[in-house]
Amino acid sequence: MGRRRKDKPRLIPEQDRRICGSICLCQLTIVLSCVSLVYLTVAVYMPSHKAFNSGIEPRPVMCQAVNTSLVNNCDWASCGEWCLTKTSGFCPQIHVTTRQNGTNISVENCTRLTSVACPPANPGVLHKYNCNEDKVCGALTGVFNCSLGHCANMSELFLCHYKADGIIVDSDKDNLKLNGFFECYKSRCTKIKNMRNFYCERYCPRISTTANNIYIQYENNVYTGQCGQVTAHNRAQGNEPGSSVQPTTVWSDKGSGEVFLASCHTVTRHRDNRLSATDCINGTILNATLVPDKFMNFTIYRNLVDNTTKVVDEQQQFLPMQHLLTIYNYSRLYINLEGCVNTLRGECRQFLNTHGNDGDNFTAQSRFPCYYNKNDSFLVVARFDLNKTWRELLIAVIVPSTLFVVSFVALVVIAHSVKVGDDAKMRCQLCAHAQDPATVEELSMDGVLHQADSLAALEQQAHLTA
Numbered sequence: 001m002g003r004r005r006k007d008k009p010r011l012i013p014e015q016d017r018r019i020c021g022s023i024c025l026c027q028l029t030i031v032l033s034c035v036s037l038v039y040l041t042v043a044v045y046m047p048s049h050k051a052f053n054s055g056i057e058p059r060p061v062m063c064q065a066v067n068t069s070l071v072n073n074c075d076w077a078s079c080g081e082w083c084l085t086k087t088s089g090f091c092p093q094i095h096v097t098t099r100q101n102g103t104n105i106s107v108e109n110c111t112r113l114t115s116v117a118c119p120p121a122n123p124g125v126l127h128k129y130n131c132n133e134d135k136v137c138g139a140l141t142g143v144f145n146c147s148l149g150h151c152a153n154m155s156e157l158f159l160c161h162y163k164a165d166g167i168i169v170d171s172d173k174d175n176l177k178l179n180g181f182f183e184c185y186k187s188r189c190t191k192i193k194n195m196r197n198f199y200c201e202r203y204c205p206r207i208s209t210t211a212n213n214i215y216i217q218y219e220n221n222v223y224t225g226q227c228g229q230v231t232a233h234n235r236a237q238g239n240e241p242g243s244s245v246q247p248t249t250v251w252s253d254k255g256s257g258e259v260f261l262a263s264c265h266t267v268t269r270h271r272d273n274r275l276s277a278t279d280c281i282n283g284t285i286l287n288a289t290l291v292p293d294k295f296m297n298f299t300i301y302r303n304l305v306d307n308t309t310k311v312v313d314e315q316q317q318f319l320p321m322q323h324l325l326t327i328y329n330y331s332r333l334y335i336n337l338e339g340c341v342n343t344l345r346g347e348c349r350q351f352l353n354t355h356g357n358d359g360d361n362f363t364a365q366s367r368f369p370c371y372y373n374k375n376d377s378f379l380v381v382a383r384f385d386l387n388k389t390w391r392e393l394l395i396a397v398i399v400p401s402t403l404f405v406v407s408f409v410a411l412v413v414i415a416h417s418v419k420v421g422d423d424a425k426m427r428c429q430l431c432a433h434a435q436d437p438a439t440v441e442e443l444s445m446d447g448v449l450h451q452a453d454s455l456a457a458l459e460q461q462a463h464l465t466a
Contacts, residue, residue, distance in 0.1 A: 051337055060369035062098075071093060079339065079340065080348065103280045114224050118220050140184035142156075146178035162183065214226070217364075219364045219367075232319070285308070354368070
């Protein structure tokens with residue numbers, strides 16, 4: 001009885017493996033290049049074309065948020081998290097006023113420099129009471145914001161001004177009637193009906209006024225100090241672009257009891273007791289006798305700023321009033337021309353926090369650089385860089401196109417240069433032509449010899465079996 005011949009594992013020649021690997025790699029590169037070209041059409045090519053033809057000025061101006069709202073199922077949003085779908089759910093809408101840049105200043109010869117901060121209060125940390133549970137709201141005292149029996153104590157963070165003239169509700173018994181704002185004292189809650197005169201301001205540290213003649217506000221902070229002079233480095237020209245000038249003294253301490261007030265975008269303190277500030281506007285001078293002794297709160301400071309009429313520069317070229325710089329009073333704000341981002345990292349919520357503060361509860365309005373169209377007030381954008389757009393477009397065109405062309409040419413060359421012999425092996429004809437004739441003849445006879453050896457082995461095995 002003959003023995004069954006064991007099948008030996010088929011060995012793939014090294015040359016075949018390399019050729020197959022090259023073909024697979026080129027095919028994969030072509031597929032990925034085609035997919036990337038389709039995706040980049042939406043992500044890069046179309047936005048780049050829109051940017052180059054948008055008419056947006058490349059020089060930034062300043063924008064200030066005036067109205068921010070969050071709506072559902074909106075037809076537009078200042079920022080959307082995915083550009084391939086319509087924005088839904090989280091839908092911030094920000095409107096801004098657009099103006100030219102203010103004055104960059106230096107405040108010199110200062111002593112007693114101090115910064116007082118009053119950051120916005122976070123209503124999310126307010127203690128909440130569920131009056132639907134027994135005896136939870138039996139001793140409510142303060143101002144509360146209620147919804148169906150769930151009340152948040154606003155008195156923890158805010159000083160509210162109001163007149164409680166509505167219905168009286170027992171928070172421990174008639175809890176479902178707690179809807180709106182209430183003034184409560186030991187479960188006896190009176191509704192605040194007149195909302196026009198109802199407003200709240202956050203608790204803030206007091207501002208020292210002793211021997212200070214400089215008050216510079218930036219965001220929710222105020223710099224105070226005793227300084228010698230204020231120097232300007234650029235000149236405003238109304239709602240037209242300003243120009244740089246040689247350092248010009250616009251205010252100095254003459255010992256006449258004057259106080260300098262201004263609002264700036266950024267303020268930097270230097271080691272030599274000097275301040276440098278950018279985009280300063282609303283420069284005014286106040287009589288020192290109108291400033292309270294020792295301390296004042298932020299409410300008094302805002303009232304002083306609003307009621308001061310004496311300007312620093314009568315020509316309004318340095319630290320001008322904001323309305324003189326205004327380009328557009330009310331425009332939509334978009335994060336970019338598409339109004340969306342593709343990072344999927346919660347970037348729009350961060351954008352809302354930094355650009356969406358509209359001055360609610362007496363907080364500082366968001367102020368930031370933006371870009372506008374001289375002939376269209378409909379929208380402004382927070383991000384616009386034609387140089388960056390051009391670089392991204394070049395990379396998005398050159399890289400996938402080059403990979404596609406190189407891989408395609410490689411496949412064409414392989415198709416015309418690689419032949420399959422009678423022994424089912426692939427051979428590169430170009431590689432063979434590069435070798436000497438003896439090697440070429442050896443390669444051509446390799447399959448025949450290998451087939452002959454295989455037949456001889458089979459005959460010998462059959463003879464032994466017989």
